[in-house]
Amino acid sequence: MNGYRLIIACTAVISCAVAAFPEGAPPAHTGAKNQQDCSSCHFAGPEPSTQSGLRLLPLTESITPGSTLELTLVLLDPESRVGGFQAMVEDGRWKAAAGQQVVTYKDIEYLTHTHPVASKPHESGEQQTTFVLIWQIPDAFNTCSTLYAAAVAADDDDSPLGDTAYTLSASLCLEEIEK
Template sequence: MKVSPLPVAALLGGALLAAGSGLTAGPAVHPEAPPPGHTGGFGEPSCEICHAEYIVNAPGGELLIQGLPDEWSEGAAYLLTVTLRSEEMEAAGFQLSARHADGRGAGVFEPVDDRVSITDHDGPVGRVSYAAQTREGAAVPDPSVVSWHLRWIAPSGGGEVRLHAAANSGNGDNSPFGDLVYTTATVVPAATASR
């Protein structure tokens, strides 16, 4: 059972915030990946900028990034799995970034199948690679869990890497209403040789 929605004032505030930022509160349907810069990290909004009906990280769901090393090594490739657990999913999407502490992109992502796409975006401190679902990747074969697989190629130096992800558990009505948003963040230190 989904959690209670936020009060109407919160919904209107989210819609006004979205409108004031040049975004619209609806329809905000992105089956082929959200716009770059919606991971919830480094001052970015998450999917909640449009899907604001419920609290972020509501009970009953979670977002995980699996496959990360205890310490990353320069140029090494890591197979990652982004997993969203939620209730009553009819469609789902995500966005993931990897950055250094100053916000610069840290390495690159590569898709391993047609469920994930990669977009490079020039931001205030340089280029950042974003991984997200494709139209095929928005399909949910199991209404309680969905996963996406990709490869992360670690950078060539720069210290710790911060990964931020946001995901949307959609109810399938092609609107920003009735959806749940989850976020997660993790920090991976560099191996001694990469520091």
């Protein structure tokens, strides 16, 4: 029986640099083509380290079109106290987990936080903020889709100052595997 494995290829960018958005980012701030990212409102944060950044990890190895897939979005930053995010994917839909909402804007679904998520110490010495993304893969999905995400490492002072924004672009491709 054939199955599929998800192959993820990511490109991450740090946006260093008007108000904070604790209830979720306004739509269209993922850093995707022709979109701003979180650095349009959040800036003047600490200098990122070589460990800092945004990463996307799959939680399962084998998937099938028409199923849901949990992905983990991991934000590492030297001084983050809380974090928030927004994500969009070219194909499929989002399912909101606890503390998240799906917002549709100009026929595009965005997944975002509904309140900041606390950061925790990471073994690298960074602060880590983790978000679970639940992607509903289309029934007819058989190639690749691009996921765009932006996240803010914030100092939890309810202002946009002292925050650092990160972006990520990931190709989500299915590869047929023998089971």
